[in-house]
Amino acid sequence: MIDPRLNQKLVDLFSYRYRWQSLREIQSKTIPPVLDGKNLLLIAGTASGKTEAVMIPVVNRLLELSAGLKCIYFAPLKSLINDVASRLELILRPFGMVVGKWHGDLTKSEKFSTAKEASILVTTPESVEGIFLSENIDLLSKIEFVIIDEVHAFIDSPRGAQLASLMERIKILSGIDQQRIAMSATVGNPELLMEWLSGSSNRESEIVTDDSKSKRTIEVLTEGEISPAEYLARLLEETDDKILLFSYSRAKAEDFAASAKALGLAIPVHHSSVSKSLRVEIEEEFKRDKKLRAIVATSTLEMGIDIGDIDRVIFLEIPPSAASFLQRAGRAGRKKNKSTISVFIEDPQSLYNLLGILDMLEEGSVELLKPSSFHLPLLGHQLIGLTKTAGSLCKEDLTVLKRAFPFRQIGSADFEIVLDHLVKESFLARRGNAITSGAATAEMIGSGKEKMDFVVLFPGGFDYSVIFNGHEIGKIHPAVLSTSSDDEVSFLLGGRSFLVKEVSPARKTVHVVLGDSGKPPSWFGSSSLMTKEFARAIKSSLAEIKIPDGVVLSQDASQTLLDFIDNHRASSISISLRNSRKSVIIETFAGDMSNIFLSLCIKAVSGIKKISSSWHSVIVKDGIDIDELHEMLLAISRMEENEIKGILSTYLRENPNELKKLYELLGEKLDRFVPQQLLVKYVIHRFFDSLLLKELSEAVMVTDADS
Incomplete structure (x- = not known):
């Protein structure tokens, strides 16, 4: 049933132009709470119709409002911005409304020409930060809606923290409690994400999920039985499938395209180091040309860019994340409600990753999103921006800003230390009882490069x-x-x-x-860190593998997997220690961040320097006796949280290079906006794993015979 509050012209548009005979279930569930004015988190798969589910009631409201920019629509990728803007334009154009785009690939005139006429602006957090610092700030003064697409791609990154803060600054500037709407395909902890989204908003909130399930068949193969290029050639010959191939790395994508070319197949490559114009060309050709039936891509096509109907997704590499796997797998079968997935395994890490995927599919779980609620460096950054925008800091504005999720655990003492640091560094200035912008801020946002560095919170590349x-x-x-x-x-x-x-x-x-030869180039981007949830899923599969319904292993893949498990069998012990040549291996299966944290604890407590870590273990190489290390771990487990934090703080302040390395692992560049003591506090907060410390009390030493 169509909600009677919808404008009949809007209903007619979808009935006649889009030939909708009825709303999808997800749209029927979403439209009423949006019309009711609630903040909303919508969780639904790729191509489920969630964009329309949100935009139908939003456009309905826009028809009742005066002209002008009323909606900011955030998307994580420039290519997704272009795609979303094109789709929204088809909805808004019949009503005489304009959709604007604003991102770094557009010229000033291209941004301004549409933004000043737009009702909806599709953009990025960085662009909105830039608008706040420009003469165009009035564009944000009458915003009624904030919409976030693919919110999972933002939330636990520097951009996500920035976005959460920007929502509050838009509220401060406009004096309007904006309706906040976020969309995602995969979320493991939606309640926390809803908290992150709501921030200071006083609106009621609701979480809507798509309960429909599509049939999914996952075929697992080895590169030993057939190469991916040969497999693709066979599919193109024997089926009419449109096929999207995913690699985890750009080099692997290039390598595959070269292998396919040797078989006479011209497969376009789509990744972030291919120019924007070529990527758009590939997307359009794949969507419209029936002769182009396969492309290979990295995460650039993981999200909802419209490239037409996909029949099959092939994984050349398996991501170390169930959420990413499901996001990519969800690109197939949107029309038939049935998807076919092919997965190739080759090296040990691909086998480990497959085991993690199988376990989490069986459990029906994905990794939890973990946004920081104690983001001290970002607080310094945003205080600078807020002061520049408002002219001076005032108590009422700070009350709103501090309700943003990234700042909710920051106490008044730490706040004052941040403020004093910003004044000392001339980012802010005290003039009587007022706090205003300082000379360093004027210099920083006065030049193109410095301003760009302030607006974009993640480190740039050297490409x-x-x-x-x-x-x-x-x-x-x-x-x-x-x-x-x-x-x-x-x-x-x-x-x-x-x-x-x-x-x-x-x-x-x-x-x-x-040229006529060459190797795939290496790109030096940071790879994703494996979460504890995924690492523990791998361990669970090594102890007892379960094959979910719909997963079919070839004979060779089945034997390869069984042999691998036999050689890497995991015990039920949470943490074990064993000797290995001149080292002691602490096996945790705790993920990258937790094992880095454990390495840091051992260094800080013992002074041992030769320690390395991976997602599954920590290796101590300083010739320490296993019994001595075991006793040390037990001692660490008995320490109070404040005691271990104090030891870590002292160690990091005495080892600034270690501090810098840990901070850079977080993918940020805001360290100049806080004093060292607070940077140390923030880094410890981000890496601290209290559960792992408790598990140390049960650490067991094993012999070769035991293992």
């Missing part, structure tokens, strides 16, 4: 632009271009081979011509 026939076709790390010999340098990019003709370090460009 060079690749120029072919006068046009940028992608980016490449300069390390690929260095060679100790006089040999010509060639590399693969976008599935084609290029030969380097000229390199300009000053301009960060490399001019190329077509």
